[in-house]
Amino acid sequence: MHIFKQLALSLTVGLIAISTPAMAEDKVITILTQQDVFNDYQKFIGQRDPLSLTQYGGPASRRDVVELVLVQQALKAGGNELPIKIVKVDNTSDSYNRYIKEITSGSATMGGNSAWLIDLKPLADKVLISEPVIRNGEFEAGLYTTSDNAEARLSRTLPEIQKLTAVVAESWKPDVATLESLKFSILLKTHSWDSMVGMLFKKRADVLLAPFQPTPDMSMDVGGKKLVPIQNVKVGLQGSRHFFVSKVDPMGAQVSKQLNAGLEKLREKGLIDKAYRDAGFFNSATKSWNRLN
Known part of the structure; x- marks a missing residue:
């Protein structure tokens, strides 16, 4: 059985409007993203052209969403x-x-969101790995909890935080390793982001790791439910994150070359850093916060 219930074509962007029918049918770069990212991307981009975007903040902006913009801009900049x-x-x-497995099978040309190098290295025979978009040491995250969890929100020191129950998706290797290194009294492992969030609101867990958000209080809205970061503490995740292109796709080598050339140009212009800052991922408000590891 195919590993997905459905791989749905949901949106056309960029140059599709000016391509010929033959080109559109025969040579199209397909960029895969996950359902929740796609939903927020639609809210974020609206009627704007992602290729000309230079302001990456605003409603629904977050790391995954701006990466979907950056990857399109990089391809364009790369020719x-x-x-x-x-x-x-x-x-x-x-x-x-x-999501990663779907790229390795060639069902899409490439991923529109970065993945950890630790997850991509074993797949080097199936994917072409880009230059890092998030370099080693740059990934910092908050410990997010529900707004009514007073015990978690009042925790400040590592011993206090270690008494909380954390939850993580077991396939997120850097997150698991980071939370295990913090020695929580209880660390629950589940299968997905939605499950993690659900466990917080069901009071089965207290905290989860998530990137800082661009909202004034760095809170995030998840399906109408609010998560907030524990104030004045942050966590560093080791490793770099990269885009990746399927080797199975006939255009893979060309796309990978254009992607890397474009990422270099975006890096030189400061647009990669700006996108992550605008999205709240590189967050100046947390610069002086206590890093727990």
């Missing part, structure tokens, strides 16, 4: 003139791993 289509996969119990 791509083929049409682009964004495709999504419906929610699954383990969307991150299945």
Whole structure:
């Protein structure tokens, strides 16, 4: 059985509007993203052209969403003139791993969101790995909890935080390793982001790791439910994150070359850093916060 219930073509962007029907049918770069990212991307981009975007903040902006913009801009800057289509996969119990597997099978040309190098290295025979978009040491996250969890929100020191119950998706290797190193009294492992959030609101867990958000209080809205970071503490995740292209796709080598050339140009212009700052991922408000590891 195919690993997904559905791989749905959901949105066309970029140069598709000016391509010929033959080009659109025969040569199209398909960029895969996950269901929740796709939904927020639609809210974020609206009627704007992702290729000309220079302001990456605003409603629904977050790391995954701006990465979907950056990857399109990088391809364009690297010389791509083929049409682009964004495709999504419906929610699954383990969307991150299945998202990666879908690229390795060649069902899409490339991923629209970065993945950890530790997850991509074993797949080097199946994917072409880009230069890092998030370099080693740059990834910092908050410990997020529900707004009514007073015990968690009042925790400040590592011993206080270690008494809390943390939850993580078991396939998120750097997150698991980081939380295990912090020695929580209880660390629960589940299969997906949605499950993690659900466990917080069901009071089965207190905290989860999540990137800082661009909202004034750095809170995030998850399906109408609010999560907030524990104030004045942050966590560093080791490793770098990269885009990746399927070797199975006939255009893979060309796309990978254009992607890396474009990422270099975006890096030189400061647009990669700006996108992550605008999205709240590189967050100046947390610069002086106590890093727990």
